[in-house]
Amino acid sequence: MAATGVAGAAGMTALSGCAGGPGSGEVTLKLVAADYGNPGADNSSKIYWRELADRFTKKNPDIRIDVTVHSWNDIGKKLTDMVDSGNPPDIAQVDSYADWAAEGKLYKVSELLPIPAQADFLVSLAEAGEVRRVQYGLPFVASTRVLFYNKDLFKKAGLDPDKPPESWQEIKSAARALKAAGVKIPYGLPLGPEEAQGESLMWMLGNGGAYVDSVGNYTINSPENIETFQWLRDNLVGPGYTEPGPQRVNRQQLFEAFTKGEVGILNGHPTLMQQADKKHLSYGTGKLPGSKGPAEGTLGVADWMMAFRKHGHREACGKFLEFVFQEKNHYAFTSQYGLLPVTTSASRRMRKDEDQKKLWPFLDQLAGAEFYPVGKVSWADTSAVIKKTVGKAAMKDGDPKGVLTSLQRKAEAEEKAAPS
Structure with missing residues (x-):
C-alpha cells in the first residue's frame, strides 16, 4: 500500500495566509457529515465529530467547528439544497464530489493539505478523488467486497x-x-x-x-x-x-x-x-x-470529504482536515465502524491490530480494488x-x-x- 505524491500545485502548502482564516479573527467552520451509526444512539457519528471538534478547537482556539450530521437517507438532498441555494458548508462528508468540483466550487486538495498529509493517502484512493487529473475529493473511509x-x-x-x-x-x-x-x-x-x-x-x-x-x-x-x-x-x-x-x-x-x-x-x-x-x-x-x-x-467503495470555496476559509479548512486525517483520529473512526482506513499510516496500524483481524482480508484488497468512476462528472x-x-x-x-x-x-x- 504505497502512498502517493499529488501532482499539479503540489509545491503549495495549506499554511499560507488567506482572507477569513486564522490570524484574521475567529472562524466558525460549518461541517455537514453523514451518520454511520444510528441517529440518537450511542454509536451515532455525531458523537465522534463533536468530540473531535472539541479537541481541535482546544488546539486552535480561533477555529470553531459547527457540526451537523444527517442520515445517509437525507444527506444527499440536504447538502445539494445548501449548495444550490448558495450557502454550502465549509466542509462536507458524503459519497460524491465531482459535480461541484467541475463547477469550480471546491478547493483542490493541494490548496488544503501540506505535502506529507497528501502523500499519506493510498494511491488508488487519491486517484479516485480526481476530476480531470486534479484531486478535489479527500477519501474518508473505504470498503471492499x-x-x-x-x-x-x-x-x-x-x-x-x-x-x-x-x-x-x-x-x-x-x-x-x-x-x-x-x-x-x-x-x-x-x-x-x-x-x-x-x-x-x-x-x-x-x-x-x-x-x-x-x-x-x-x-x-x-x-x-x-x-x-x-x-x-x-x-x-x-x-x-x-x-x-x-x-x-x-x-x-x-x-x-x-x-x-x-x-x-x-x-x-x-x-x-x-x-x-x-x-x-x-x-x-x-x-x-x-x-x-x-x-x-474486487469492488472498492469510498466516501469523500471536500471543502467549498464559497466562504473563503481555505486555511482553516486545511488545518481541520489535516487534523481529521491524523493517524489517531482517522483510525478511531474506521475501527469504530468496521471500515477501512484510507491512509498508509492508519492502514499499517490496522494491520497490527489483532482486534481488527477480520478486516485484514478486506484491507488486503484495497490497493488493487476497482472504484466507481466517481471522478467523471x-x-x-x-x-x-x-x-x-x-x-x-x-x-x-x-x-x-x-x-x-x-x-x-x-x-x-x-x-x-x-x-x-
Missing part, C-alpha cells in the same frame, strides 16, 4: 463448509445443491435500486469487464458485460437459484436475510460481517468468483439510471444487450452534457 457463505447451510447441502466457490460454475453448482436442500435463497443477488451498480460491477469484474476502460470511456455494453448478464439470467435467475425478481431486491434486505440463515451465498462488505457476528452466524468468506476462477479484482446521473434499470438485464426474460446498450447511450449523453 468479498464472497460470504453460510457454513451451516453448506453442510446441510452436502457442500464443503471450508471451501468457498471460486468460479461461476462453482457458484451455480453450490446454488443448485442449496436449493435442493431447501434453502430459501441459494444465492442473494441484490439488483434493486439500493446498490445495483455495485453488485453489477462485482460480476463484471469477474469476466474482465467494467463500467469504463483504462482511459475513462464508458464500456457498459461491452461484450464482456453483456456475457456476464446473460450468464446471470440463464444460470442463476432463470433456474430459480436467486430470490424472485432480483431487480426489485435491495442489498440490506439480503444482508438481513443472510443473518437469519435464509441465504446461502452473497457478496458483502465489512458491515455484513458485523451484522453476522452479532447473530452468531457461522459463515466463511472468499474472493469474488470469476468466470474461470477467482476474480482478479457524468457518473452521478449515470449511476442513478443504472440503479433503476440494470437489474432488468438479469430478469428471466431479460434482454442484457438491449438494457446495457440503452444504459451506454444514456451514459454517453450525460458525458456530452457534463460541464467541460
